Amino acid sequence: MLTSNITFILHKPQLSENIGSCARGMKNFNFNKLIVVNPKPIFPNDKILATSVGAKNVINNSKNYENIEKALKNIDIVIATSARFRNKNIKHIQLEDLKKINYKKKVAFLFGSEASGLSNNEISYANYTLQIPTNPDFKSLNLSHSLIIVAHYVSNIINSKKFPFKKSDKVKSASKKEIVAMANLCIKNLDDIDFFKTKEKKPIMLENLRNIFYRMELSAKETRILSGVFASLGKKR
Known part of the structure; x- marks a missing residue:
């Protein structure tokens, strides 16, 4: 299934409840690959497992890395979520642009910490930055809410089985x-x-x-x- 090509990465998450809620949201839309990078709480812990409810398998099968480079070693395309526009020469995309992504490749959605989001250094590892449209006067979204919005949108794309992206099968993209x-x-x-x-x-x-x-x-x-x-x-x- 193409959902197995999708990974959700939480970079330096700070709250156990948010990690558990992210796992629950992933399972709601049939995603099961979770990576956490340098989490603040002990991972996993009882609070994370409790808030994941029926998604304990997502937590138990997740991977925990100390830095972002190790987390991305088997990923082809990284899409970093950010509420802020970055003055960088990087492709900024909206939710509707996710239809153009080739989900036959290994795709990761990168989410920053609740307190500070992603730094420019962390953004520099991404192929794209994704901004979720919100109230311009109140852009901040809860970590798990952001993940659920992306998971829902990508799930609909995959289930529609319509992929405008075409590329020669003989060309293997670098990991x-x-x-x-x-x-x-x-x-x-x-x-x-x-x-x-x-x-x-x-x-x-x-x-x-x-x-x-x-x-x-x-x-x-x-x-x-x-x-x-x-x-x-x-x-x-």
């Missing part, structure tokens, strides 16, 4: 793991030649580099070629 490895190799070589001379500017430069790599939607072959180029440049020194 997030492959792109992260390539990007890290590039960054290591740049570090070795002291490219980031102004240390305070390094974080924003790294964000921009990741935005470039992820926005390109590289194939696995292209990623291998670029990795080879970066490795060769490193050896030439």
Whole structure:
């Protein structure tokens, strides 16, 4: 089933009740892949299991990672949710644009913490940012409410079995793991030649580099070629 290609990632969730409610909302729409990244409460715990109600299996089968890179290692497309418009060269999409996503690939929806949402650094790992339309004077949505809106919308798309996205089956898209490895190799070589001379500017430069790599939607072959180029440049020194 295409729902098995969908993963919901909660980045630094702070409340046990919200984690449990997210699992419950996922199961309502037949999704079962949950990842939590560096959660504040002990994971799992009794409160999470209690608020998940009949979705304890989603919690029990979920994965817990310490950082976002490890969470994305088997993902092809990352869609980050944000109530704020980011002044970044990244594709900003609306709910209706989710119809254009290829759900035959491994797709992850990334949600930020209840207190601060997603930082620009975390957004830089995404292919797209998604904004849920709300009252412009009151944009903040509860974490589980945001997830349920997305889950409901994507479930309707998948069940309609209409996919306008077409691409040659011979072209294999690079996984997030492959792109992260390539990007890290590039960054290591740049570090070795002291490219980031102004240390305070390094974080924003790294964000921009990741935005470039992820926005390109590289194939696995292209990623291998670029990795080879970066490795060769490193050896030439």
